[in-house]
Amino acid sequence: MGTALIQGASRGIGLQFCSTLAARGVTVIACCRNPSSAHHLKDLQSQHPGLVDIVQLDVTKETDIIEASQHVKTTHKKLDLLLNASGILSPTGKGETSLRDLTFQRFQETFAVNTFGPVMMAKHFNQILMAGGGMIGGKVTDPKQQHTSVFVNMSARVGSISDNRAGGWYSYRMSKAALNMATKNLSIELGRGKKKVVCIALHPGTVDTELSRPYHRNVPPGNLFSRQQCVDYLMAIIDRATFADTGKYFGWDGAEIPF
Numbered sequence: 001m002g003t004a005l006i007q008g009a010s011r012g013i014g015l016q017f018c019s020t021l022a023a024r025g026v027t028v029i030a031c032c033r034n035p036s037s038a039h040h041l042k043d044l045q046s047q048h049p050g051l052v053d054i055v056q057l058d059v060t061k062e063t064d065i066i067e068a069s070q071h072v073k074t075t076h077k078k079l080d081l082l083l084n085a086s087g088i089l090s091p092t093g094k095g096e097t098s099l100r101d102l103t104f105q106r107f108q109e110t111f112a113v114n115t116f117g118p119v120m121m122a123k124h125f126n127q128i129l130m131a132g133g134g135m136i137g138g139k140v141t142d143p144k145q146q147h148t149s150v151f152v153n154m155s156a157r158v159g160s161i162s163d164n165r166a167g168g169w170y171s172y173r174m175s176k177a178a179l180n181m182a183t184k185n186l187s188i189e190l191g192r193g194k195k196k197v198v199c200i201a202l203h204p205g206t207v208d209t210e211l212s213r214p215y216h217r218n219v220p221p222g223n224l225f226s227r228q229q230c231v232d233y234l235m236a237i238i239d240r241a242t243f244a245d246t247g248k249y250f251g252w253d254g255a256e257i258p259f
C-alpha cells in the first residue's frame, strides 16, 4: 500500500494526514519534534499496529534530518510520498500587521520552519523518494516512464505574490512565497533524471487548527474546514498527481494558484 513520510505530524493537518493514510493501510513515518509528548500519534500507532513509525525530527536541525533519512533508508528503503506540513505564522503565533512589528528573529525562525527545513528535507530524502514507486499518487501519463513518487510542500494562498491584496504577515507570506520558489526549483532538479519526483505546493484552505485559531472569528461561516475535510480535498489532488503537475501550486479545490 505504499510508504509516506509526514513532516510536522504531531498535530493539525500533518496529524490528520497520518490518520487518513494509516486508515488506507499506508505505512506512515510520522516525524515530530517531541515523540514523548506526541500522544495523538501514539494512539494512532495503537489503532494501526505496525503501520505508524514515529521519528524524532526538528525540521530546523540538519542533524535530525540526516538521522531520520538514515533511519528511513535502512528500515523502509523507499518513500512514495513525502509531505512537509510543519509551519508557523510567526514565533508569536500572530502575523505582523505593519513594519514596526518586524524583527530579524521573527524572519529567521519563520523561514527556518516554513522554508529552509522543508527544502533541507528534499536534500536528504530525494534519493529515497526516487527509490519509491508512486504507490500513492504520482502516476505517469507516459507509459514508458516508471511511476513517480510525490513531494508535497504545504504552502498557503497568502504566499501568492499576484494574489496579495491585503498586505501584512510579512514573514509568513515571504516564507511561503520562497517555499513556492523552492518547489519549482525542486521540480526541475528532481525531474531531470530517469527517476523523477513530482513536486507540488498545496494551499489547504482555512483549516480549524491552532495555527489559524487567532483568526477564526474573521472567517465567513462555512469557510473554515475541518482537518478531515481539508485532507480529503488534498489527498484527491495527491492521488491524481502526474508528472504534468510538477512544479505547480494548487488550492484545496484542485485549481492552480498563480505564483
Ligand SMILES: NC(=O)c1ccc[n+]([C@@H]2O[C@H](COP(=O)([O-])OP(=O)(O)OC[C@H]3O[C@@H](n4cnc5c(N)ncnc54)[C@H](OP(=O)(O)O)[C@@H]3O)[C@@H](O)[C@H]2O)c1
Binding pocket: 007, 008, 009, 010, 011, 012, 013, 014, 032, 033, 034, 057, 058, 059, 060, 084, 085, 086, 087, 088, 113, 154, 155, 156, 157, 203, 204, 205, 206, 207, 208, 209, 210, 211, 212
Ligand atoms: N490551518 C490553516 O488554516 C492553514 C492555512 C494555510 C496553510 N497552512 C499550512 O499548513 C501547514 C500545517 O499547519 P496547521 O494548520 O496544521 O498548523 P498547526 O496545527 O499549528 O501545526 C503545525 C505543525 O508544525 C510543527 N512544527 C512547528 N515547528 C516545527 C519544527 N521546528 N520542526 C518540526 N515541526 C514543527 C508543529 O509541531 P509541534 O507540535 O512540535 O509544535 C505542528 O505539528 C503549515 O505549513 C501551515 O502554514 C495552514
